[in-house]
Amino acid sequence: MNIGQASEKSGVSAKMIRYYEQIGLITPPLRTDSNYRVYGPDEVHVLRFIKRARTLGFSVEETATLLGLWQDRSRASGEVRDIASSHIAALETKIDELQGMVKTLKHLVHCCAGDNRPDCPILDDLAGKPAH
Amino acid sequence: MNIGQASEKSGVSAKMIRYYEQIGLITPPLRTDSNYRVYGPDEVHVLRFIKRARTLGFSVEETATLLGLWQDRSRASGEVRDIASSHIAALETKIDELQGMVKTLKHLVHCCAGDNRPDCPILDDLAGKPAH
DNA sequence: GGTAGACCTTCCCATAATGGTAAGGTCAAG
């Protein structure tokens, strides 16, 4: 299987497959005589694992750890759970921050007349003026 | 006022003040004979505007637009409201995505025994195995 | 006057993860 097919089957772009290989996240595959990378079902499986972890918001570095745990038969599942748990906490912090931004912005938009007058509470707020 | 004080008063690092100047977000300030940048209250005001916009999650490019609208006396506040509204929509999409991730991860953590057995539903899920 | 330490200057490099492009080799179908 060429890199194009592996990409299609895994959902990881060819560009990223080469990148993951370069940074050592995946092991270099075999090559044909003409230097083409050759992938088998196992490699695609690994790529799909990576794709899924990335989609769930794990960084490449975290993904590398998870991949190591996946491939280590003597792993402790508690370790995996801890990684996932702290990841959840980080995501929730991020969500809270974003919700704070949305709340502020919604308040401002609600107060903004939206016509052509230059009195804009959004800009006033950004400029640090006290709310009217 | 030197860049250090301007940084302290605005909450924007000296490094970033120079960067904002370099990319044209702010106009170059006056210099002393010894080539030090000199800032006054107006400049700090602008920097605080920028800081606030960045904190609210606007990109530097969006911030530039807002800054332009702020400084343009003939601006239409509807334009500002539109920028804020589409920004809210983008934030809410992001929040939804993150919440989806949290939900999935929480489910997995809940199912994960967390002991030392190598049967880990989180890894199984990442690997694409059907849920038990 | 001299010196130490805190500040400033510019320039270069690094990050995380991804995309783009260019120049060239290869393969399969017609």
Next chain:
DNA sequence: CTTGACCTTACCATTATGGGAAGGTCTACC
């Protein structure tokens, strides 16, 4: 044997931020 789709490497760009080096300046104190 040509055409087009694919592959290869190598380099550059992105966003916003920080780090560091090498050197100039200013202030406070002796």
